[in-house]
Amino acid sequence: MKKRLFFLSFLLLSLLLTVNTFATHLRAGQITAVRDPSNLSTPTYIFTLTLYRDTQGVDQPEATIGIVPILANGQRGNNPVFLRADANTPRRTVGVNIEEITYTFNYTFPGSGSYVIYFQEQNRNAEIVNMNNSVNTPFYVETMLNLVPTIGNNSTPQLLNPPIDNAKVGQKFTHNPTAFDPDGDSLAYRMVIPRQSTTLSVNGYQSPETVGPPLGIPEAGSGSPTFVINPLTGDIIWDAPGVYGIGTKGYANYGIAFVVEEWRKTAVGYIKIGEIVRDMQITVREQPNKRPELIIPKDTCIVAGTVLKAIIRATDPDQNQSIRISSESAIFSTSTALFPNQPAATLDPPNHPPKVRDQYQYQGNPAQSNFEWKTVCEQVRAQPYDVVFKAEDNAPVPNQLTDTKTWRVTIVNQPPTNVQAHADGQSIKISWDAYTCSSRGVLYIWRKEGCETGVIPAYTIGAPANYTLIGRASLTTTSFLDELVKPGTSYQYLVSSSIDNRLHSLSTDPSCTSLLLKPGTPTTQITSPASNDTIAPSSSLTIQANATDTDGSIAKVEFFTFRTKIGEALTAPFSITWADVKEGTYPIFTRVTDNEGNINLSDEIIVTVKDIVNATEPHIKRKLITYPNPFLDEIFIQYNYPIESISLINQLGVEQRISYEVVGNQSYLVRTNALPTGIYLLKIQDKNGQQLVQKIIH
Structure with a gap:
């Protein structure tokens, strides 16, 4: 009996050791999701689990993922749905004894909400030096989806560059996941600790640059090693690895994890x-x-319809090494499933998908490839295209080394053309040719006083220099009427197109004109308060103006701030009471109309409203104006320091960053037509790190 028990115990131990020995296979992976194009009437998604394993370890012929909702309290639900799938064929070799395996799952969500899709499996590969006991540590990855019906269809970014790479001691290492979002959403990157389950990180994790002693030495030859990820491009840079953990086997494995956020x-x-x-x-x-080493162009912004050409170069200090320049970026794909907005860019030699990496062509040293992209209007989007290039030498396996760099290409709308401005009664009419480029975006009309000549840039970030935004129009509109003009004053106009209220493509043909100052034109001027007056906050502000007409009578005097009418007076003395004026600085002017319909504008005055007695010095210096308040669809903001971000905080304390337009010097516009009615806190953070908060009512 004792012998039998001993034999059974030995057999069980041998089986366990065998499992631990042969389950040492998982190196990397992630889960991506695509909205099922054949079933858009329901929230049906196709998930792809991609794993990278040692072919010398145990096989992974099938895999199971779990799907669990995120509850209202932020916790995860307790009843996950499990889906199982067999491995797809064929498999792809991505390194020495390393293969890529994919598994496909279909699932229809029960409704809107946030969900986590996860995968967990034993075990990771052995000898990962920056965590404890990796061979017995589970492998875990997850993806989160936020299903919001009002935002439309969504698919996750696709990560096109395999997460297996080689580095050399003492040389800077670079890698990029080559993420591409077919919906054009904004991507952000951050490092995280690898995990072994939903709630547990791997044991004893150390960031690669801290593992030692001895620590690595940067490529420059001195200083402390660094390990960072670029939050905008996803470039991972390790400068530089050390010798820790290499030993007699000649290599050391490091495990890392990072998050690709989709906004x-x-x-x-x-x-x-x-x-x-x-x-x-x-x-x-x-x-x-x-x-x-790669040599790529500087980040580029071009107008849709432009043919973008560039030469991508690479050199290698080992003169006997050949180099191949490649890219797995989506813009080279002719598949509309991966890159919907054809035509695709080309690279010559064509070292990009769908070719197998082993078939990529080596060139000489130095090497160069010709890049060309015939862009079209459908490729316009708010986010730049990240084109990731890789240079790889042909050193003997497994000693190949690479350099990776990212070229950011932004494609903007074509500018409006043939902009003309001419008098139209008591107003100026701005017209332009029918816009044909893109079905997305808005046209913006800009004005400044005085006529100037000079080169107009093709695009601008924010407001064109010295111009003020006076209106917006849909892409189908071909004219705009400027009704706030002063006879005898020259005005120059530009029209721009933008899809995100930030990057504007500008008309290159500004038009300048003025209204004739006729004899008998009425005049008006604000008499109280005086310009540059400082007034204490109160429930109302009285504004007075005079108006004269030498050959008729005055019909009305209207009062404006930021081109928004705040009141009018029909009889002398011409005055209004502006209620509930908040602290800030306000430009105010009047428009007079006589009984014959002639108009004129007053000069603009500036009035500052602030609590002189109780204000502290920082508060006096940092002036925040919001108007109107309460507001409907738009709110104007004036702030006399450069703004970093604007946020809204609702009554539940949930803070959300909001987009804004720069409409003039220290002036901003927030459009909030989809905002629920209620009370909010508007938080302004400037580029110096200071924050101001003001209550607003929608």
């Missing part, structure tokens, strides 16, 4: 609609080979 712009600002956790592995070797 969508809505009428009330950016909303986070998803994120992907990618687990990745870097293998460091000490070897004589040196990495190649």
Whole structure:
């Protein structure tokens, strides 16, 4: 009996050791999601689990993912749905004894809300030096989807560059996941600790640059090593790996993880609609080979319809090494499923998908590839295209080294053309040719006093220099009427197109004109308060003006601030009471109309409203104006420091960043037509880190 028990115990132990020995296979992976194009009437998604495994370990012929909702309290539900799938074929080889396996799952969500899709499996590969006991540590990745019916269809970014890469001791390492979002959403990147379950990080994790002693030395030859991810482009840079953990086997494996966040712009600002956790592995070797170096163009902004051409170059300090320049960026794909807005860019030699990486062509040293992209209007979007290039040498396996760099290409709408301005009665009419480029976006009309000549840039970030926004129009509109003009004053006009209220493509043909100052034109001027007066806040502000007409009578005097009418007076003395004026600085002017319909404008005065007695010095210096308040669809903001961000905080304390337009010097416009009625806190953060908060009512 004792012998039998001993034999059974030995057999069980041997089986356990066998499982632990052969389950040492998972190196990297992530989960991506695509809205099922064949079933858009329901929230049906196609999930792809992509894993990278040692082919010398146990196989992974099938996989199971879990789906669980995020509850109102932020916790995860207790009853996950499990889906199982067999591995797809064929599999792709991405390294020495490393293959990529994919699994596909279909699922229809029960309704809107936030959900987590996750995968957990035993075990990771052995000898990952920046965590404890990796061989017995589970592998875990997850993806979050926020299903909001009002934002439309959504698919997660696709991560096109495999998360398996090689680094060399003492040389800067670069990698990019080559994320592409087919919906044009904004992506952000951040590092996280790899996890072994929903709630547990791996044991004993250390960021790669802190592992040692000895620590690595940056490529420059001195200083402390660094390990960072660029939050905008996703470039991962390790400068530089050390020799820790290499030993007699000649290499050391490092495990890392990072998050790709997906943000969508809505009428009330950016909303986070998803994120992907990618687990990745870097293998460091000490070897004589040196990495190649890429030379790519500077970040570029072009107008849709432009043919973009560039030469991508690479050199290698090892003169006997050949180099291949490649890219797995989506813009090279002719598949409309991956890159919907064809035509695709080209790279010659064509080292980009769908070719197998082993078939990529090596060139000489130095090497160069020709890039060309015939852009079209359908490719206009708010976010730049991140075109990731890789240079790889042909050193003997497994000593190949790479350099990765990201070129950001922004495509803006074509500008409006043939802008003309001419007198139209008591107003100036601005017209332009029918706009044909894009079905998305808005036209903006800009004005400044005085006529100038000079080169107009093709695009601008924010307001054109010295111009003020006076109106907006749909893309189908071909004219705009400027009714707030002063006879005898020259005005120059520009029209721009933008899809995100930030980056404007400008008409290159500004038009300048004026209204004739006829004899007998009425005049008006504000008499109280005086310009540059400082007034204490109160429930109302009285504004008085005079008006004269040498050959008739005055019909009315209207009062404006920020081109918004705040009142009118029909008889002398001409005055209004402006109620509930908040602290801030206000430009105010009047418009007079006589009995014959002739008009004129007053000079503008500036009035500052502030609590002189109780205000502290920082508060006096940092002037925040919001008008009107309460407001309907728009709110104007004046703030005398450069703004970093604007947020709204609702009554539940939920804070959300909102987008805004720059409409003049220290003037901003927020459009809030989709905002629910209620009381909010408007929070302004300037570029010096200071914050001001003001209550507003919608």
